[in-house]
Amino acid sequence: MAASTLTEVARLAGVSPATASRVLNGSARIPGKDIAERVRQAAESLGYIPNAQAQGLAKSSSGLIGLIVHDIADPYFAAIARGVQDAAREQHKMVLLATTEGAPDSEKEAVAAFAARRADSIVIAGSRTSRAEDLGGNTELAAELDRYCRNGGHVGVIGHGIVGAAAADGYHVVRVPNEELAAQLATELAASREEDFVIVGGPEGLFTSDDRIRGFQRGLASAGLPAADVIRTHFTRAGGFEAGLALAARIAASQPGTEAKRLCIFAVNDVMAIGAAAALRSQGLRIPRDAAVAGFDDIETLRDFRPALSTVHLPLEEIGRQAASSAAGPSADDAGSPPITGQVILRRSTEVAHPSSTESVA
Amino acid sequence: MAASTLTEVARLAGVSPATASRVLNGSARIPGKDIAERVRQAAESLGYIPNAQAQGLAKSSSGLIGLIVHDIADPYFAAIARGVQDAAREQHKMVLLATTEGAPDSEKEAVAAFAARRADSIVIAGSRTSRAEDLGGNTELAAELDRYCRNGGHVGVIGHGIVGAAAADGYHVVRVPNEELAAQLATELAASREEDFVIVGGPEGLFTSDDRIRGFQRGLASAGLPAADVIRTHFTRAGGFEAGLALAARIAASQPGTEAKRLCIFAVNDVMAIGAAAALRSQGLRIPRDAAVAGFDDIETLRDFRPALSTVHLPLEEIGRQAASSAAGPSADDAGSPPITGQVILRRSTEVAHPSSTESVA
DNA sequence: CTGTTAGCGCGTTCAT
DNA sequence: ATGAACGCGCTAACAG
Numbered sequence: 001m002a003a004s005t006l007t008e009v010a011r012l013a014g015v016s017p018a019t020a021s022r023v024l025n026g027s028a029r030i031p032g033k034d035i036a037e038r039v040r041q042a043a044e045s046l047g048y049i050p051n052a053q054a055q056g057l058a059k060s061s062s063g064l065i066g067l068i069v070h071d072i073a074d075p076y077f078a079a080i081a082r083g084v085q086d087a088a089r090e091q092h093k094m095v096l097l098a099t100t101e102g103a104p105d106s107e108k109e110a111v112a113a114f115a116a117r118r119a120d121s122i123v124i125a126g127s128r129t130s131r132a133e134d135l136g137g138n139t140e141l142a143a144e145l146d147r148y149c150r151n152g153g154h155v156g157v158i159g160h161g162i163v164g165a166a167a168a169d170g171y172h173v174v175r176v177p178n179e180e181l182a183a184q185l186a187t188e189l190a191a192s193r194e195e196d197f198v199i200v201g202g203p204e205g206l207f208t209s210d211d212r213i214r215g216f217q218r219g220l221a222s223a224g225l226p227a228a229d230v231i232r233t234h235f236t237r238a239g240g241f242e243a244g245l246a247l248a249a250r251i252a253a254s255q256p257g258t259e260a261k262r263l264c265i266f267a268v269n270d271v272m273a274i275g276a277a278a279a280l281r282s283q284g285l286r287i288p289r290d291a292a293v294a295g296f297d298d299i300e301t302l303r304d305f306r307p308a309l310s311t312v313h314l315p316l317e318e319i320g321r322q323a324a325s326s327a328a329g330p331s332a333d334d335a336g337s338p339p340i341t342g343q344v345i346l347r348r349s350t351e352v353a354h355p356s357s358t359e360s361v362a
Numbered sequence: 363m364a365a366s367t368l369t370e371v372a373r374l375a376g377v378s379p380a381t382a383s384r385v386l387n388g389s390a391r392i393p394g395k396d397i398a399e400r401v402r403q404a405a406e407s408l409g410y411i412p413n414a415q416a417q418g419l420a421k422s423s424s425g426l427i428g429l430i431v432h433d434i435a436d437p438y439f440a441a442i443a444r445g446v447q448d449a450a451r452e453q454h455k456m457v458l459l460a461t462t463e464g465a466p467d468s469e470k471e472a473v474a475a476f477a478a479r480r481a482d483s484i485v486i487a488g489s490r491t492s493r494a495e496d497l498g499g500n501t502e503l504a505a506e507l508d509r510y511c512r513n514g515g516h517v518g519v520i521g522h523g524i525v526g527a528a529a530a531d532g533y534h535v536v537r538v539p540n541e542e543l544a545a546q547l548a549t550e551l552a553a554s555r556e557e558d559f560v561i562v563g564g565p566e567g568l569f570t571s572d573d574r575i576r577g578f579q580r581g582l583a584s585a586g587l588p589a590a591d592v593i594r595t596h597f598t599r600a601g602g603f604e605a606g607l608a609l610a611a612r613i614a615a616s617q618p619g620t621e622a623k624r625l626c627i628f629a630v631n632d633v634m635a636i637g638a639a640a641a642l643r644s645q646g647l648r649i650p651r652d653a654a655v656a657g658f659d660d661i662e663t664l665r666d667f668r669p670a671l672s673t674v675h676l677p678l679e680e681i682g683r684q685a686a687s688s689a690a691g692p693s694a695d696d697a698g699s700p701p702i703t704g705q706v707i708l709r710r711s712t713e714v715a716h717p718s719s720t721e722s723v724a
Numbered sequence: 725c726t727g728t729t730a731g732c733g734c735g736t737t738c739a740t
Numbered sequence: 741a742t743g744a745a746c747g748c749g750c751t752a753a754c755a756g
Contacts, residue, residue, distance in 0.1 A: 002513055003477070006750060007749075008748090016726070016728075017727090017751095018726075018727065018751080018752085019727075021750065021751065021752095022725095022751095025750095025751090035725090035726085046507050047476050049478050049509075050478055050750080051419070051478065051480065051748085052475075052478040052479045052748080053415045053418040053419045053733090054419055054751090055750090056415040056750090057413070057750070058750045058752080059750085060732065062415060067459075072434070072444055072447060073440045073441050073444040073679075074440075075435070075436070075444065076665055078440040079435050081434045082434050082435040085434060094458055094460065096457070096458055097459050108623060111454060111704070112411060116411050116412055117456070118413065121729085128438070129478070136726080151364055188750075213636055256730090256748070259546060274666050289737085304599075304636050304639070304640050305666060305667060305668075306643075313398070317435075367732095368733065368734060369733075369734090372738085378742070378744075379732095379734075379744095380742075381741085381743075383736090383743095394741065397741090413732085413734070416732070416734045416735090417733080418734095418748095419733080419747095419748050419750090420733080420734045420747085421736095431727060517745090
């Protein structure tokens with residue numbers, strides 16, 4: 001009852017397994033026109049499906065590309081996954097998924113599992129961390145990756161490289177200019193307003209978050225503004241919401257004093273920004289009237305959110321694609337892919353004032 | 363340089379490969395306390411990682427569970443994927459991903475690919491279709507699935523069964539009561555208003571869409587209301603947007619006449635509803651003032667959308683989990699999982715009238 | 725151009 | 741309790 005094998009096909013076609021193999025997959029020429037047809041028919045009638053495990057064993061390569069994300073339901077990762085999937089299709093490979101919640105030790109496990117399956121390459125998305133508590137985990141992860149690379153595996157990491165990972169062969173990093181873009185966002189934001197800036201960031205040690213915070217502060221500084229307060233919270237919508245609640249209180253408290261200075265809140269990613277905005281709204285505050293809010297990533301699903309969220313567009317899908325194909329080795333153009341760039345997008349959530357007031361002042 | 367093998371470990375430990383195998387995996391007893399330890403150390407020092415391909419070949423099972431979705435970046439599928447992933451983790455398996463854009467022939471390919479990899483089970487999400495143009499594809503898909511099942515594979519389909527698929531062993535369907543829930547939504551909506559209803563549906567033949575349309579109409583009928591107009595469009599945000607544009611025109615045109623009857627728009631999924639809402643807004647219309655809008659699915663990422671979208675909550679993650687574990691065979695409780703249920707959630711997007719007007723009329 | 729012989733790395737009978 | 745031998749399904753060297 002088990003699926004029919006190549007040998008059976010060969011027997012039915014009256015040829016040797018080797019010949020059948022040559023016909024059903026493409027190695028050298030197989031102009032045995034007549035033979036080829038017989039084999040094909042035999043395969044067809046038997047409903048033959050090659051056993052990829054066996055093929056993999058024989059060729060020691062699996063046609064698999066492993067993808068590691070924090071959470072596939074997070075639109076950020078989902079977008080990247082789509083890019084990886086695209087690249088996989090081009091390479092005629094399949095993608096193997098692992099979600100890790102960002103824990104280095106379960107990332108290590110995932111890498112080991114991928115290695116066990118002899119994945120041709122591994123893509124790691126999700127920000128790296130440098131927290132003390134993750135130090136051990138990071139080291140082990142780096143070791144695991146190193147071993148994987150040494151055994152011929154290819155790795156594509158998105159954002160920062162793994163802490164402590166040697167620049168081994170087959171180890172690629174798709175850099176995302178988080179810091180520069182955040183600085184640019186701050187600059188553009190600062191150019192048209194005179195407000196107090198606040199940053200809602202992720203836990204300290206999260207590279208992506210830290211980079212964006214640093215960049216934003218730098219942008220502020222170069223605009224001659226003081227550094228913004230930083231609220232540390234979870235790198236999620238819930239975290240953003242929590243911070244938003246605190247900020248709402250702060251706004252309410254300061255209103256009687258000097259109502260002139262509106263708050264401009266920069267959340268280090270869109271999901272957090274949405275959370276913060278929701279919190280403000282739940283407290284009766286309105287955006288951008290009572291506070292401005294900006295995010296980062298330009299998540300597609302969030303584009304219909306109102307007021308439209310100012311953010312930094314990142315080509316997530318392209319990032320995923322690059323990570324997956326850089327790991328596949330320099331293909332046609334060995335010049336490598338173009339560096340990732342983003343783009344500041346100012347929308348309604350950070351509008352400076354209602355047209356009416358602008359007009360009246362002017 | 364290739365990864366070290368079990369044989370090498372065995373040699374280093376001074377035992378036979380068989381013994382090493384018994385130690386490193388759990389088959390029978392391995393009380394060779396001293397031996398076991400030696401083997402483990404050898405494995406450790408060599409950085410031994412079992413070759414899953416070889417294991418799979420030997421045991422003819424792969425620890426893989428295949429997942430087929432239209433688009434992993436669609437939050438609907440992403441949520442299901444998370445559930446599948448959870449189930450996979452519990453089963454100590456990994457998830458293989460395939461995206462097909464809903465095309466039956468590429469779904470067939472995906473099934474074949476999964477079969478080739480000897481996936482232990484396959485989960486198919488994404489609505490089935492009965493369009494004439496897909497007939498051939500569906501038949502082939504059904505045949506492929508049938509063969510897969512006959513070879514011992516397990517299949518879990520979400521929503522409707524594959525058209526033409528025999529109720530083979532190992533073929534499970536996680537039913538989603540789309541029709542009932544849509545009817546319920548219509549009933550609740552109809553109870554508190556006197557409006558013209560319009561349905562924004564997907565292309566004809568899409569089961570999920572058709573079920574929801576049918577159910578909604580039924581609900582309307584049982585409330586003594588006439589059937590709603592149905593606008594057919596793409597099952598995506600873009601489709602919803604397009605329909606929304608048309609509806610905006612319709613609203614604008616009818617306003618001079620009888621301004622009493624507001625439109626209540628039911629889009630067969632949340633993403634389309636959001637698209638429609640965006641279109642209305644782009645034409646200067648406001649929700650729920652100028653029109654009510656409802657969706658279906660209760661996508662998590664969309665919950666912060668304003669006005670809050672009335673919809674039908676579906677336990678997407680649980681659905682994915684069930685599909686993945688039903689396919690794993692009746693586990694602990696052979697009573698099977700509880701049937702999927704949803705819940706109508708009325709939010710602001712379908713509010714009947716502003717408190718003020720309600721008051722003044724009363 | 726085709727058939728034969730060896731493994732790929734591991735699990736699993738059999739003996740011992 | 742341990743080791744030897746065989747086979748999982750396929751590909752890659754060699755023969756012919």
